[in-house]
Amino acid sequence: MTEEIQKAIEILTGGGIVIFPTDTAFGIGCRIDDRQAVDRLFRIRERPCTQATPVLVSSKEEALKYWDNPSERAKQFMDTYWPGALTIIAPCKKNFIYSPIRGGGNTIGLRMPNHDGLLEVIRSVGVPILGPSANIHGKKTPYAESDLDSTLVTMVDFVLPGICLIGSASTVVDCSTDPYTIVREGAITL
DSSP: OOHHHHHHHHHHHTTOOEEEEOSSSEEEEOBTTOHHHHHHHHHHHTOOTTSOOOEEOSSHHHHHHHBSSOOHHHHHHHHHHOSSSEEEEEEBOGGGSOGGGGTTSSEEEEEOOSOHHHHHHHHHHSSOEEOOBSSSTTSOOOSSGGGSOHHHHHHSSEEOOOOOSSOSOOEEEEOSSSSOEEEEOOSOOO
16 A cells, blocks of 8 residues: 555545545545535535535445345446446435435435545545545546646545546436436446
8 A cells, every 4th residue: 555545545444535536537536424624625626515426335235235125127327337437316215314415315426436445445434535626616526646636636634646447437327216317428338
């Protein structure tokens, strides 16, 4: 484990906010179970609390702790595309998940990134971490460290260096409806 990964784990575990590379783009995150950190993340990104944010997990088993009876299609997508650039939206266990994370709704978008360093971080923190792109809401998605907004960088506790292997956004699929709907076309074509 590198010193940088160790530092990211310590900061996230302690309720801090970290910018990190994923397989797709640079993300910004905090623990899923720390409401103060979640509120701070939404403030930093200027994201409306009515707009759900994606969450990154380290395993399929971890995802199933937060989803409430996901469809066979959701499980099939998970088996086929995880770890990878597919965010899957499914009904969630609402009482486990702070309202802004799910945009006040009944679903949550989860993804298991195909990025060894980040998976090590999430596993070590012990809970999923929020994983929206590391930008002010509505601004350009950063695919390289050089794309990061310098103001945003000063507002977080740490930036984990690294590279994004794909350099394109994840595909987002909503499996809370039947048939499923593609919310955003990204790195994976379904």
